[in-house]
Amino acid sequence: GENVGLHLPTLSVQEGDNSIINCAYSNSASDYFIWYKQESGKGPQFIIDIRSNMDKRQGQRVTVLLNKTVKHLSLQIAATQPGDSAVYFCAERLTGGGNKLTFGTGTQLKVEL
Amino acid sequence: DAGITQSPRHKVTETGTPVTLRCHQTENHRYMYWYRQDPGHGLRLIHYSYGVKDTDKGEVSDGYSVSRSKTEDFLLTLESATSSQTSVYFCAISEGQELFYGYTFGSGTRLTVV
Numbered sequence: 001g002e003n004v005g006l007h008l009p010t011l012s013v014q015e016g017d018n019s020i021i022n023c024a025y026s027n028s029a030s031d032y033f034i035w036y037k038q039e040s041g042k043g044p045q046f047i048i049d050i051r052s053n054m055d056k057r058q059g060q061r062v063t064v065l066l067n068k069t070v071k072h073l074s075l076q077i078a079a080t081q082p083g084d085s086a087v088y089f090c091a092e093r094l095t096g097g098g099n100k101l102t103f104g105t106g107t108q109l110k111v112e113l
Numbered sequence: 114d115a116g117i118t119q120s121p122r123h124k125v126t127e128t129g130t131p132v133t134l135r136c137h138q139t140e141n142h143r144y145m146y147w148y149r150q151d152p153g154h155g156l157r158l159i160h161y162s163y164g165v166k167d168t169d170k171g172e173v174s175d176g177y178s179v180s181r182s183k184t185e186d187f188l189l190t191l192e193s194a195t196s197s198q199t200s201v202y203f204c205a206i207s208e209g210q211e212l213f214y215g216y217t218f219g220s221g222t223r224l225t226v227v
Contacts, residue, residue, distance in 0.1 A: 034215040036215075044203070044216075089155065098161075098163065103148075103155045105154065
């Protein structure tokens with residue numbers, strides 16, 4: 001698949017551990033945030049989203065935390081599995097900016113057995 | 114991804130030739146987008162559409178044009194391909210403002226300009 005991770009920060013975790021991937025977003029007027037997972041050779045896939053009126057949202061094995069004070073978003077993956085190895089992107093939608101998402105550059109998650 | 118397909122999946126073309134990439138959706142979503150993905154830059158918006166015949170530029174639109182004559186199809190054209198347009202291109206779709214739950218992406222087109 002394509003190499004989209006040439007200059008990506010990398011997070012290495014042991015299988016079974018929890019992973020935390022961080023993202024700093026740029027605009028305090030953003031009203032919607034989302035995390036995507038991208039495996040090699042594939043398009044990004046939705047993981048979890050959160051709106052600006054929330055601080056925390058949980059899904060299956062994943063939690064997103066939003067800190068609007070410092071414009072920080074994090075993705076927590078519980079009991080990380082080999083299948084979680086991928087590049088993870090955060091994205092934000094600017095209020096009043098249509099439905100356009102602005103993406104971060106991504107973090108490569110490597111799960112070690 | 115179900116409901117959105119891109120074609121071709123891979124293409125090699127020569128500098129100066131025109132190239133058209135196609136995105137087709139079966140979800141009847143109003144919004145469609147073209148992004149390019151390059152190492153170190155992440156996903157950058159080229160053009161987007163908010164309805165049939167309604168399109169607008171993104172942050173990296175120079176050298177690209179788009180057309181949307183039907184809800185289901187969004188075409189991206191490189192009028193005269195250059196080596197700097199070698200990239201992976203992703204199409205995405207979404208619902209409108211109040212129903213927005215992010216994008217659904219296609220599987221991508223890898224374009225190489227030689």
